[in-house]
Amino acid sequence: MIYPRASAKMRVGRRNFARGVGGSLLALPFFASLARRARGADAPQRIVFVYLPQNDVADGMLPASGGPFSLAGTYLEPLEPFANRVLVAYGLRGAHGHHGGHSECLTGWPNQTPESWKPASGPSIDQLIAARVADQTPLASLQLTLQNKDIAGRDDGTISWTASGLAVPPIPDPYVAFAKVFGDGGVDPTNTEEQDRLRAMKLRVVDQLQADHARLRARLGAEDRRLLDQHLALLDEQEQHLLDDIPLNCSTGGDPPPDTSPEDWDAGHWPDKSPQQISVLTGALRCDATRVASLMLGFSGETNPHPWSGNTKDFHDVAHGSNTTEGARLFQVRTWEYGEVARLAQGLADIAEGDGTLLDHTTIVCVPELGLIAEGDEQHSREGELGVGCVILGNAGGYLATGRSVHLGGASYHRLLLTLVHAMGFEDVDTVGAQGTSVLSELRA
Numbered sequence: 001m002i003y004p005r006a007s008a009k010m011r012v013g014r015r016n017f018a019r020g021v022g023g024s025l026l027a028l029p030f031f032a033s034l035a036r037r038a039r040g041a042d043a044p045q046r047i048v049f050v051y052l053p054q055n056d057v058a059d060g061m062l063p064a065s066g067g068p069f070s071l072a073g074t075y076l077e078p079l080e081p082f083a084n085r086v087l088v089a090y091g092l093r094g095a096h097g098h099h100g101g102h103s104e105c106l107t108g109w110p111n112q113t114p115e116s117w118k119p120a121s122g123p124s125i126d127q128l129i130a131a132r133v134a135d136q137t138p139l140a141s142l143q144l145t146l147q148n149k150d151i152a153g154r155d156d157g158t159i160s161w162t163a164s165g166l167a168v169p170p171i172p173d174p175y176v177a178f179a180k181v182f183g184d185g186g187v188d189p190t191n192t193e194e195q196d197r198l199r200a201m202k203l204r205v206v207d208q209l210q211a212d213h214a215r216l217r218a219r220l221g222a223e224d225r226r227l228l229d230q231h232l233a234l235l236d237e238q239e240q241h242l243l244d245d246i247p248l249n250c251s252t253g254g255d256p257p258p259d260t261s262p263e264d265w266d267a268g269h270w271p272d273k274s275p276q277q278i279s280v281l282t283g284a285l286r287c288d289a290t291r292v293a294s295l296m297l298g299f300s301g302e303t304n305p306h307p308w309s310g311n312t313k314d315f316h317d318v319a320h321g322s323n324t325t326e327g328a329r330l331f332q333v334r335t336w337e338y339g340e341v342a343r344l345a346q347g348l349a350d351i352a353e354g355d356g357t358l359l360d361h362t363t364i365v366c367v368p369e370l371g372l373i374a375e376g377d378e379q380h381s382r383e384g385e386l387g388v389g390c391v392i393l394g395n396a397g398g399y400l401a402t403g404r405s406v407h408l409g410g411a412s413y414h415r416l417l418l419t420l421v422h423a424m425g426f427e428d429v430d431t432v433g434a435q436g437t438s439v440l441s442e443l444r445a
Helices: 014-020 022-026 077-085 097-104 125-133 174-182 192-217 222-244 273-286 315-319 324-349 413-423
Strands: 046-052 086-093 142-145 292-296 362-368 388-393 404-412
Touching (some): 046 125, 046 273, 046 324, 077 086, 077 324, 077 388, 125 292, 142 273, 174 273, 273 324, 324 388, 362 413, 388 413, 404 413
Parallel strands (some): 046 362, 086 404, 142 292
Antiparallel strands (some): 086 388
16 A cells, blocks of 8 residues: 655645646645644544446346345455445346436436436535545545546546536546645655645645636626636635645655546556556555545446456447356456445454544445446436446445345435435435435444
């Protein structure tokens, strides 16, 4: 596991700062400081959403019935060391097709307009939860992806949305992600002079962006002004956070990702990129820089081959294939993806915290784009008998009963989203999405 350590030679200049972190101000609040609080047995709960493109298949995902709960023989097998922490929920009714499944993924507001991946409303539950804990950590949330920057900036490449419908795109570059979390190339969090310098630089960037927004606003139409005002509200909020600041006391302890973007990362070859993103994510949770995060392992309608997993074909064609060969290829891709989830889980399990480990205080939710299918099912559906399958690792502080699989009998997928919000302690929220009006008691401990 890589944890960045600050050193003088790692500091980056103003140009790299603007390229690596300053540009993300337009889309995502960020803070260089890290909060490391003294924790006892009441360590805070975190939640991480992992997005998996395409559909799942019953033969590959569902554990065998009867006998002790085990993930052996499924593509969830990389999670077998954590089987007693795993909850496989399926039989949830969701929206139809790529656009509907993707847009409702974390919002519960599917957009059924063909070729539109933007949800009909917001917020996504990661942003809902993040807003509740934003004053407790330097970063309200952290969004990462394995895709390239072009896809990360599209609606089909993001799953996070503000209440006003503004996209919160994920970060595709591990170095930029590192800079967002740990600051200006790893400025020593105990060096007050350097931190003050960095904070002043960020405030100047915010001021400049606010001035640019004001000049631009006069030349825009009503709808564009509305969107620009949403950006301006985010900048105002970020400026206040920078002024308030949260005390720093977290040693980062290692080297940052390389300040490069290897060609194969953007071409969809991720065996090197994924561990880097997971390392940044683990470090952010370890230092309590954020308690809400997401990692996208692809985009809606994913087409990249995954040759390192054994599949060399367009993943969209593979996922929608009906023969045994295509099923085996999908099994290979999903096994690799859940191997990366296991990498994240193990990294968290290796970090002691309070009365346990960081994994004990983190819930990892694997949300699919499409439904769980059996032979003969419509491949794009989230509405069939098996519905949507969701894999949860962690019990959210004892809220969920794990070590089992549960068929939920066609209940709305949106109820799962509400259940996850309640699991994080926000039981005053009574509705999520279009149909999430009651929690799934079947998942409760």
